[in-house]
Amino acid sequence: MENKKNRKYNILILGMGSNVSQGIFKALHSITGVSLHIVGACISKSSVGLFMCDESVIMPLAGEDGFVTWYINICNDKNIDMVFTGVEENIDALVRNREFIEKSCNAKFVYPEEEIWNIGFDKYDTCQWLKKNGIPYPDFALASDDKGLSELIMRVGFPLIAKPRRGKSSAGIITAHSLKDLMAVIGNDEYVVQECVGDEDSEYTIGCYFTMDGALKSKITLHRYLKNGTTSIAEIVQDKDIDKVIDMVADNIKTRGPLNIQMRKRFDGTPVCFEWNVRYSGATAIRNHFGFRDVEAALREDVLSENIDDCFEMQKSGFAIRYDAEMYFPDRNLKEVQGEW
Numbered sequence: 020m021e022n023k024k025n026r027k028y029n030i031l032i033l034g035m036g037s038n039v040s041q042g043i044f045k046a047l048h049s050i051t052g053v054s055l056h057i058v059g060a061c062i063s064k065s066s067v068g069l070f071m072c073d074e075s076v077i078m079p080l081a082g083e084d085g086f087v088t089w090y091i092n093i094c095n096d097k098n099i100d101m102v103f104t105g106v107e108e109n110i111d112a113l114v115r116n117r118e119f120i121e122k123s124c125n126a127k128f129v130y131p132e133e134e135i136w137n138i139g140f141d142k143y144d145t146c147q148w149l150k151k152n153g154i155p156y157p158d159f160a161l162a163s164d165d166k167g168l169s170e171l172i173m174r175v176g177f178p179l180i181a182k183p184r185r186g187k188s189s190a191g192i193i194t195a196h197s198l199k200d201l202m203a204v205i206g207n208d209e210y211v212v213q214e215c216v217g218d219e220d221s222e223y224t225i226g227c228y229f230t231m232d233g234a235l236k237s238k239i240t241l242h243r244y245l246k247n248g249t250t251s252i253a254e255i256v257q258d259k260d261i262d263k264v265i266d267m268v269a270d271n272i273k274t275r276g277p278l279n280i281q282m283r284k285r286f287d288g289t290p291v292c293f294e295w296n297v298r299y300s301g302a303t304a305i306r307n308h309f310g311f312r313d314v315e316a317a318l319r320e321d322v323l324s325e326n327i328d329d330c331f332e333m334q335k336s337g338f339a340i341r342y343d344a345e346m347y348f349p350d351r352n353l354k355e356v357q358g359e360w
Contacts, residue, residue, distance in 0.1 A: 027054040028322065031099045031126065033078065033090075035059040035068025038249060039105020042303035044071055046314035047103070049307060053323070058097055064357040070346055077360050081108040087116045094126040101127040101322050103314065105299050107187055111140065127321050129276035131297035139296045143184045143211040146293075152271045155264055155291045162201075162210035171212060172198070178215045185209070189248030216291045217283040223258075223290070224250060225265055226306045227278040228313040228331070231320055235269040237331035238262075239311040241302055246341075249301040254338035255309060261290045268292060276317050305339045 030047060034040045040059075047055060048071075059072030062080055069075035076093060079086050090113070094102065104110060113120065113128055114136050120128075131139075138144045149156035158175050160167035171179070181193040181204045194215070195201045204210040222245065227238045240261055241253040261282060268280055272295075279300040282290050300306070303314065310333035319325040348356070 027056050028100045028318075029056050029058065029098050031058045031060060031094065031097065031102045032072070033060050033102065033104035033109045034106030035061040035072065036063055036066035037068070037105045039299055039301050039303060040103070041068045041071070042301065042307075043103045043105055043299055043314050044068065045304040046307040046312065047318070050315050050318070053318070058099070060093070064360060067346060069360070070348070075360055081106070081112040086112055087120065091120060091123045094124040099124075099126040101318055103299070105301075105303070107140065107296070107298065110136070110298055129317050129321060131274050131276070135272055135274050136297055141184050142182050142186070142294060145295060146211065146213070149292055152267070154267045154271070155289060157216050157291055157293045158214040160212050161208065162204045162212050163206050163208040168205065168212060171214070175214045180213045180215050181210050182213065183209060184211050189245070213293065216293060217285055219245065221284040223256070223261060223282045223284075224253070224300060224302050225261070225280040225282065226300060226302065226311055226313060227265065227269060227280065228311075228316055229274050229276060229278060230327075231275050233273055233275060236316070236327070237311065237333070238265055239306050239309065239333055240265075241305065243302070250305065251341050252338065253302055253305050255334060255336050257335065258290075260288065264290045264292055268295060277313050308339065309334045309337055
């Protein structure tokens with residue numbers, strides 16, 4: 020029998036222009052005791068993430084007709100053992116074509132259940148799910164529901180937060196301090212309007228990992244500050260009230276691998292879950308550094324069939340500050356390098 024420790028594993032990361040996929044790369048790059056060959060894929064030849072990897076390829080948009088065929092071919096041609104991505108559009112395409120993909124290639128991907136993926140992918144459906152399951156949620160209404168929106172304003176007043184139902188980061192988000200501010204989205208079925216819970220200083224991002232049989236293995240809570248919709252400063256916190264809400268979410272979700280939960284606290288200290296996604300987070304690299312190694316856990320559990328207890332030996336305190344950095348390529352020509360792909 021082949022000794023798994025003595026072979027090199029081929030990993031494909033989709034969407035290397037995304038800070039989430041770049042965080043996944045950093046987490047994989049930190050693994051010891053396993054030899055990895057990382058293939059990075061992106062739609063843009065100028066993506067800095069492509070220059071991080073052992074090998075790089077250009078990929079089509081996930082919404083294009085040829086994406087699934089491309090994905091299967093690249094996995095087979097490169098003998099890919101496992102695939103990761105932080106791009107929601109990629110995950111959506113893989114989830115919706117799971118049956119065909121799994122019949123056509125052997126690469127592992129941690130698929131969330133399609134029903135759960137759809138709920139987390141849509142912020143309005145997420146609010147409905149939270150309400151249905153008795154989990155603290157922000158009051159909400161569809162921007163196209165005139166009656167529901169009027170009642171929401173009567174109940175909670177302004178400010179309100181208007182979000183694209185399927186948006187990401189801070190793209191398209193409007194903080195409405197009056198009805199005039201809401202006029203840009205009123206009648207738009209693709210927007211949900213939510214109660215504004217707490218403030219920017221009361222936001223938390225929580226990473227959870229579920230084993231391949233669906234059990235919650237571990238969790239980590241970071242108090243975070245945002246810049247351009249992603250975490251810029253993050254500090255580990257221990258909070259029993261937040262833990263209770265996390266457990267309520269976890270008890271009602273059937274999933275495998277990563278779950279990323281966003282919360283804010285009301286001014287009375289009550290934690291409110293306003294979003295969750297069954298995918299890796301923009302804080303993946305930070306969590307990994309502090310001992311919550313969910314990317315490594317997925318690889319060890321799903322590909323290597325190993326125990327993952329030591330993937331969650333976490334620090335109890337610490338903080339991280341994110342900053343911009345550069346990569347340098349002396350004596351190289353950008354167009355020449357891009358032409359190699």
